Amino acid sequence: FVRDIPGSSPPDPTPNPISNMVAVWKVFKNLSNKKCHENCTNTPECRTWTWETDQCTCSLNNYIPTRNISIGYVNNPAPNLYSGCISRGFDCHDVPTSGNN
Numbered sequence: 001f002v003r004d005i006p007g008s009s010p011p012d013p014t015p016n017p018i019s020n021m022v023a024v025w026k027v028f029k030n031l032s033n034k035k036c037h038e039n040c041t042n043t044p045e046c047r048t049w050t051w052e053t054d055q056c057t058c059s060l061n062n063y064i065p066t067r068n069i070s071i072g073y074v075n076n077p078a079p080n081l082y083s084g085c086i087s088r089g090f091d092c093h094d095v096p097t098s099g100n101n
Contacts, residue, residue: 024050024059031058033082040086047088053080065095 025046028039033051036058040049045062052059065085085092 025062026060028058028060030056032056036060036082037084040084044088046086047090048083048085050081050083053082064090065092067096 026043028036031039031051033053036049036051039058040046040060043060046060047063048061048065050059050061051057085095
């Protein structure tokens with residue numbers, strides 16, 4: 001996110017703060033974790049998927065991940081998530097694991 005006001009000086013590269021949200025590409029409701037995985041596998045642009053158990057929400061993403069994110073510290077207890085990575089143009093095993101960021 002970049003602030004860009006017409007007629008102003010160059011855009012401020014400082015991102016707008018976004019809390020408690022994750023950008024996703026596509027979202028599906030009321031799917032099982034198996035169907036969520038199948039949706040990603042059967043969608044050529046999909047690279048990662050996440051399924052949240054409480055709401056049965058499936059999120060698909062089409063970007064190449066740059067790291068694994070530890071979510072154990074986010075809530076207590078941590079959200080009930082299942083996720084996966086489809087190696088399309090990159091190796092999922094090469095994605096580094098981050099700390100608490």
